[in-house]
Amino acid sequence: MSKANKSINVEIKDHPDSSGQDVSELFIGKKLIGTLKEVSAGKYEAINTHQEQFHVKTFEEGVTLLIKEFHLHH
Template sequence: MSKSIKSINVEIKDSKDQNGHQVSDLMIGRKRIGFITKLSDNKFEAVNTHQENYHVKTFDEGVQLLIKDFHLHH
């Protein structure tokens, strides 16, 4: 018997940190799964809930990485 496919809504909330940098929080429901910060034009940093940093080339790549990491540990 196969499992049914569930859709998950991911919400992105933009804010600024204490240094004035743009930060995008990723939320699934009320749970924060990580955030993404833009370092330069083609460099982003994705940080998960375990404070592990990942350097990615695009914002979308950071979103995918955080979702995969959340499902791996959840």
């Protein structure tokens, strides 16, 4: 028997870090699942809660990757 698909609400909060660069924090509920920041034009760095860094080409790809990593380790 398969389980029904549940939708999840992902909240993205933007703020500057200590160097003044914009950082996006991703939350599921009140739990932080990772951060995203643009390292150069069209390239982003996604960092999960285990401090693993991933380089992605788009912001959306980074969000998807962090959600997958969260569900893999959750």
